[in-house]
Amino acid sequence: MSEWTAVQGLTIAIDGPSGSGKGTVAKILADEIGLPVLDTGLLYRLTGSVALDHGAALDNEQAVVGVVDSLLGSIIWTVEGIRLNGADVTATLRSEAVGAAASKVAAMPAVREKLLGLQHQLAENGCIMDGRDIGTVVLPDAPAKFFLTASVRERARRRWTQLKDESGSSLDDVIAELKMRDQRDRERQHAPLKQASDAIAIDSTTLRVEEVVDRMLGVLERRKLIQATNP
Numbered sequence: 250m251s252e253w254t255a256v257q258g259l260t261i262a263i264d265g266p267s268g269s270g271k272g273t274v275a276k277i278l279a280d281e282i283g284l285p286v287l288d289t290g291l292l293y294r295l296t297g298s299v300a301l302d303h304g305a306a307l308d309n310e311q312a313v314v315g316v317v318d319s320l321l322g323s324i325i326w327t328v329e330g331i332r333l334n335g336a337d338v339t340a341t342l343r344s345e346a347v348g349a350a351a352s353k354v355a356a357m358p359a360v361r362e363k364l365l366g367l368q369h370q371l372a373e374n375g376c377i378m379d380g381r382d383i384g385t386v387v388l389p390d391a392p393a394k395f396f397l398t399a400s401v402r403e404r405a406r407r408r409w410t411q412l413k414d415e416s417g418s419s420l421d422d423v424i425a426e427l428k429m430r431d432q433r434d435r436e437r438q439h440a441p442l443k444q445a446s447d448a449i450a451i452d453s454t455t456l457r458v459e460e461v462v463d464r465m466l467g468v469l470e471r472r473k474l475i476q477a478t479n480p
């Protein structure tokens with residue numbers, strides 16, 4: 250049983266750059282307050298991955314939109330991850346190559362537009378959503394928004410520690426790739442990564458995950474969006 254109970258239909262937006270810890274923090278917070286958590290990056294990752302598999306040029310918006318159209322009827326996106334034609338493909342989407350492809354397709358307005366409906370549908374009954382544009386575009390009316398940051402070096406270190414065994418990349422490779430992805434996500438025209446004006450920024454560079462979650466719980470409690478289950 251969760252330690253906290255969230256008000257009916259509560260939506261929480263968590264945005265931030267790659268490696269800022271959004272996913273980890275969102276999962277722990279979700280457990281604490283009994284809400285489902287949805288990782289919107291998986292939608293862009295799946296699109297990028299299938300586009301790569303189909304040989305679609307990642308600068309051809311029309312071709313990538315075709316990929317999204319072909320996907321929409323075949324995916325099941327839940328708190329567990331994402332299924333394509335019944336198979337759980339979540340783990341295959343975590344590679345750097347797929348991340349880079351995702352960042353390219355995510356810059357396409359028509360692709361974002363197509364994926365927006367799906368995100369709205371799933372948020373309807375309350376959830377925590379993590380991504381880049383949740384507080385600004387997907388859930389602009391969410392009563393709690395957080396923007397998680399950390400230094401590039403620290404974010405790269407976290408990513409590198411995760412990848413070390415599977416990829417031959419050096420820490421410097423990961424830093425360079427992360428900087429490129431940050432730039433693409435921040436400078437794109439449509440729904441760029443940016444802090445919503447009413448979001449609370451948390452710099453996690455020197456914080457433990459539990460400290461970040463505690464700060465979030467504090468905000469939610471002060472706003473009366475959660476209350477202790479057994480006070």
Ligand code: DC
Nearest residue numbers: 267289290293351352355380381382
């Ligand atoms: O969070 P992630 O690394 O899984 O995201 C993969 C890519 O998708 C990343 O480059 C940014 C993009 N993305 C986005 O543009 N909007 C979102 N809401 C989520 C992810």
